[in-house]
Amino acid sequence: xxxxxxxxxxxxxxxxxxxxxxxxxxxxxxxxxxxxxxxxxxxxxxxxxxxxxxxxxxxxxxxxxxxxxxxxxxxxxxxxxxxxxxxxxxxxxxxxxxxxxxxxxxxxxxxxxxxxxxxxxxxxxxxxxxxxxxxxxxxxxxxxxxxxxxxxxxxxxxxxxxxxxxxxxxxxxxxxxxxxxxxxxxxxxxxxxxxxxxxxxxxxxxxxxxxxxxxxxxxxxxxxxxxxxxxxxxxxxxxxxxxxxxxxxxxxxxxxxxxxxxxxxxxxxxxxxxxxxxxxxxxxxxxxxxxxxxxxxxxxxxxxxxxxxxxxxxxxxxxxxxxxxxxxx
Amino acid sequence: xxxxxxxxxxxxxxxxxxxxxxxxxxxxxxxxxxxxxxxxxxxxxxxxxxxxxxxxxxxxxxxxxxxxxxxxxxxxxxxxxxxxxxxxxxxxxxxxxxxxxxxxxxxxxxxxxxxxxxxxxxxxxxxxxxxxxxxxxxxxxxxxxxxxxxxxxxxxxxxxxxxxxxxxxxxxxxxxxxxxxxxxxxxxxxxxxxxxxxxxxxxxxxxxxxxxxxxxxxxxxxxxxxxxxxxxxxxxxxxxxxxxxxxxxxxxxxxxxxxxxxxxxxxxxxxxxxxxxxxx
Numbered sequence: 001x002x003x004x005x006x007x008x009x010x011x012x013x014x015x016x017x018x019x020x021x022x023x024x025x026x027x028x029x030x031x032x033x034x035x036x037x038x039x040x041x042x043x044x045x046x047x048x049x050x051x052x053x054x055x056x057x058x059x060x061x062x063x064x065x066x067x068x069x070x071x072x073x074x075x076x077x078x079x080x081x082x083x084x085x086x087x088x089x090x091x092x093x094x095x096x097x098x099x100x101x102x103x104x105x106x107x108x109x110x111x112x113x114x115x116x117x118x119x120x121x122x123x124x125x126x127x128x129x130x131x132x133x134x135x136x137x138x139x140x141x142x143x144x145x146x147x148x149x150x151x152x153x154x155x156x157x158x159x160x161x162x163x164x165x166x167x168x169x170x171x172x173x174x175x176x177x178x179x180x181x182x183x184x185x186x187x188x189x190x191x192x193x194x195x196x197x198x199x200x201x202x203x204x205x206x207x208x209x210x211x212x213x214x215x216x217x218x219x220x221x222x223x224x225x226x227x228x229x230x231x232x233x234x235x236x237x238x239x240x241x242x243x244x245x246x247x248x249x250x251x252x253x254x255x256x257x258x259x260x261x262x263x264x265x266x267x268x269x270x271x272x273x274x275x276x277x278x279x280x281x282x283x284x285x286x287x288x289x290x291x292x293x294x295x296x297x298x299x300x301x302x303x304x305x306x307x308x309x310x311x312x313x314x315x316x317x318x319x320x321x322x323x324x325x326x327x328x329x
Numbered sequence: 330x331x332x333x334x335x336x337x338x339x340x341x342x343x344x345x346x347x348x349x350x351x352x353x354x355x356x357x358x359x360x361x362x363x364x365x366x367x368x369x370x371x372x373x374x375x376x377x378x379x380x381x382x383x384x385x386x387x388x389x390x391x392x393x394x395x396x397x398x399x400x401x402x403x404x405x406x407x408x409x410x411x412x413x414x415x416x417x418x419x420x421x422x423x424x425x426x427x428x429x430x431x432x433x434x435x436x437x438x439x440x441x442x443x444x445x446x447x448x449x450x451x452x453x454x455x456x457x458x459x460x461x462x463x464x465x466x467x468x469x470x471x472x473x474x475x476x477x478x479x480x481x482x483x484x485x486x487x488x489x490x491x492x493x494x495x496x497x498x499x500x501x502x503x504x505x506x507x508x509x510x511x512x513x514x515x516x517x518x519x520x521x522x523x524x525x526x527x528x529x530x531x532x533x534x535x536x537x538x539x540x541x542x543x544x545x546x547x548x549x550x551x552x553x554x555x556x557x558x559x560x561x562x563x564x565x566x567x568x569x570x571x572x573x574x575x576x577x578x579x580x581x582x583x584x585x586x587x588x589x590x591x592x593x594x595x596x597x598x599x600x601x602x603x604x605x606x607x608x609x
Contacts, residue, residue, distance in 0.1 A: 014507070073476070074486065097507045102488050105434070105473040109480040112561070114435045114568040117471040136469055136573060138352030141364055143469075144571040186485035187519075190512040195505070231607065243491065243505065243526035250505070256470070265606045275352060275467055286606045287580065288597065294584075297353045303581040304600060306593055317594040324598060325609040 005088045007035035009061075009151070011080050012095030013103070015048055019163030021093050022055045024122055024156055026164065028091055029058070031124040037061055039083040041076070041180075042069050053171040055164035060175040061087055065182050072189075073102035075182045080107050082180035089151045091130055093122075096155040098257065104155045113149035118256070120157050130154060138297055139278035159203075159260045195250040200234050202252055207233030208263040210254055210281070211247075213240045214270015214291060214310050218247045223314050224269055230321040236261065238277045255280035269310050273298030290314060339392025340495065340517070342384040343445060343457045345478070346377040346397045346413060346421075348405035349468040357575035364573055371409045376463025378416075378530035379523050383493055384461050385417045386528065391495050396452055398422040398444055400437055402429050404548075408538065415533035415541035422448050423548045430551065433567035434473035441474070442481040443557035447549065459500065460520040464489055475522035484520045487513060491526040 008029045010021035018038060029036040037059040038052035049060040063070075063079045070076045080103060084092065094104040096118045108115035119132040130152035136143045147154055202208060209228040211221060221235070228235050235252060242253035254261050255277040266284035270291060271277060278301055281287065289302035290310045299305045306313050350369040358365040373381075384395040397418045404410070404423065414421055424444050431440045449457055460479070465472035479486035492503035501514045502521060533541070551557060585600070587593040601607040 073488070098489055099506055101472050102476045102486075105476040106480045106486075108435065108473070109438060109477040112435070112565065114433055114566060115471075115473060116568055117473060131571070134470075137350070137355050137364060138467065140352070140355070140575060141357070141573050142576050143573045146569045146571055148566045148569065187487055187513050187515045190501070190514055192509055192511050194509050239525065243524070245526075250508075265601070272353075275470060286601070286604055288601070295353075299584070300578065300582060301580060303583065303604075304597055305582070305584045306597060307584060307586075308590065308593070312590050313594060316590040317597065320591065320594045320598055321607075321609065328609040 006090050007037055007058075007087070008032070008091045008093065009037050009039060009083065009087050009089035010057075010093045011039040011083065011103075012097070013076055013099050014095055014097055014158075015051070016163060017095035017097060017100070017158050018048070018052060019055055020159065020161045021095055021156060022052060022057060022164035023161040025093055026056055028093075028122060028124055028130075032090065032128065034090070035059060037087055037089070039063060039080060041065060041079045049175045053173045053175070054166045056167055058173050060173055062175055062177045063180050064177055065180050068182060070182060072185060072187065073099050073106065074185060074187065077103045077106035077110070078182055079180050081110055082178060084111070084151065086176075086178050090128070091124075092151040092153045094153070094155045096157045101155055104153055108153045111151070113151065113153060114147055115153040115155070116145055116147045117155050118157050119154045120160050122154060122156065135275065135279055138273075138275040139282070140297070140300065197251050198249040202234055202236045202254070203259050203261055205234035205236075205261070205263050207231050207265045207267075208236045208254070208261060208284070209233045209267045209269065210236040210238065210271055211241050211269055212238040212271030212277070215241065215247075218245070220311070221247060223311065226318045227267065227314055227321075230318050230325070231265070231267075233265070233267070238271050238274075253280075268298050268302070269314060271298050272296045273301055339394070340387055340458045341393050341452075341454045342388060342395045342459045342461055343448060344377070344380050344384050344395060344397040344418065345441060345460065345462040345474065346381060346399045347374040347463075347466045348372070348399055348401060348409055349374050349466055352467055362575045364575075371405050373409060373413055374463055374466040374468070376465060376467065376524060378463075379525055379527050380461040380463050381413065381416050381418060382528045382530040383490075383523050384459070385531075387459070387493060387495055393458070394419055394452065394454070396420045396422065396448060398424060398441070398448055400424045400426055400431055400440055400444075402426055410546055411538045411541045412533055414544040414546065415537040416531055420452070420544065421546040422451075423546060424554070425548050425550050427550075430562060434471050434477055436562060436565050436567045437474055438477040438481050439562050439565065440551065440554065440557065441478055443554040444549065445482065446556050447554045451547070456518060458517045460484065460518075462520070462522045464522045464524045475520060479520035482520070484518055485515045486520045486522075487515060488522045490521050490523045493521065493523075493527070
């Protein structure tokens with residue numbers, strides 16, 4: 001079966017993110033007047049193919065791998081490389097997860113082309129190149145960049161675009177199967193464990209109380225939990241508290257390597273405001289920062305800043321809320 | 330370990346370190362809205378400090394040599410270079426790309442992959458056992474150079490390591506990927522990228538920084554990189570920067586002050602109440 005050459009190719013190891021890529025991929029395909037193809041692989045490949053077709057892909061490239069499944073970025077990048085050889089896309093979009101970032105970098109290097117990372121907006125310019133915007137320098141600046149080369153490769157910020165809707169009617173896209181043989185993995189997996197998960201989804205919370213490095217001990221989180229309780233909020237955290245220390249479940253992490261949140265009120269406690277964090281909380285309606293460092297970059301990202309010791313200010317704030325409730329309630 | 334290398338016992342590690350403008354101190358020029366690089370302070374990329382620290386800890390436990398390399402367009406401030414040396418690396422190689430040929434992760438990787446071999450020769454190392462990189466640089470935040478360099482050198486790559494252990498020639502790593510934690514292992518040589526979780530980088534004292542002036546920092550021009558494929562470098566089409574600008578901030582940026590903590594928090598509540606964000 002002849003594969004349509006050229007066009008937009010989208011690929012992610014995460015099905016939700018693949019659906020997001022179909023949204024932005026469709027926009028680019030319309031701009032370039034070309035087709036949109038999704039790459040799928042693995043045990044669930046058939047189901048993913050049908051889902052991607054129902055979400056608007058014009059073509060599906062299903063990559064069969066002989067023995068093992070592509071689970072590592074190394075193996076997945078081989079799958080994607082073969083898909084690129086078959087489809088010869090002009091643009092390749094990869095989901096901006098950690099695994100996706102590594103897949104894209106590996107494939108781009110193997111092809112000897114550039115790649116724009118973690119893009120928040122993408123369009124085809126007049127020359128047919130890919131023009132993107134990405135956050136740089138601590139999230140306080142935006143760089144507008146142009147990706148040339150063939151294919152033009154970009155990773156797309158996860159959750160930046162809504163997942164493409166399931167479409168009514170008959171989806172006619174063809175599913176084309178190709179083979180890829182995976183090399184023996186030189187990195188051996190000893191064990192895998194899911195990271196701790198929480199009951200609440202911080203992306204849906206209206207009030208978030210976020211803890212950062214200013215919290216010295218895990219038991220001190222209780223100070224913030226009291227504030228969360230009195231404000232009807234949910235606890236979140238920056239990367240230092242949701243990384244290896246796991247003081248908070250990793251799905252409570254706000255930032256580049258975590259969740260993107262849009263609460264009405266975001267209270268950043270002891271968070272300095274590195275790019276890693278800022279990218280995740282830019283969409284909050286009102287931001288309060290409590291930090292003892294007047295130079296911390298979080299203040300530039302806040303509506304209201306309290307400069308001082310959070311160990312003193314937060315309990316004081318809880319007490320003030322309780323007084324207000326007693327008076328007003 | 331590298332068997333043919335008789336001069337050094339233990340593990341030979343090359344760390345990729347980037348000297349960057351500190352994003353936390355980079356301000357927008359009031360007139361243009363563009364970053365004001367002239368007034369910005371330099372630093373070692375934070376994740377690269379983690380990489381240096383991880384390398385030093387491995388070498389301290391198992392013996393060996395830790396050397397760092399950095400691709401530069403102009404020499405970084407002396408005190409920033411000295412800090413890298415003072416952390417404990419034995420030499421710092423500055424790959425001077427004064428013409429700015431290496432403009433993105435693709436072209437940077439082309440230069441760095443050639444530099445690994447030149448520096449190995451200079452250091453009398455047959456081949457590096459381990460290449461260590463930060464997971465990204467906090468200025469451009471591409472996160473590409475580590476996996477690209479591993480691909481270019483055909484090394485196994487472990488990204489986002491949060492713990493490293495060495496047993497003979499076998500390197501074990503814990504890594505945090507999107508929704509799972511993994512423990513993996515690899516036979517050296519390998520390339521590993523590390524995040525902030527792996528350690529707290531040491532802070533050299535003023536005395537150590539002053540003493541580091543005796544350690545070698547060696548500048549290499551691109552012409553001194555024997556393996557550099559100049560034709561490939563010239564043919565590469567790098568990511569092109571059109572402009573960098575500060576998006577307009579919609580934040581009020583009000584610092585709430587008061588004589589007592591109680592006054593401060595009550596003023597905050599009053600303001601949040603007026604904005605409709607809290608109601609009791």
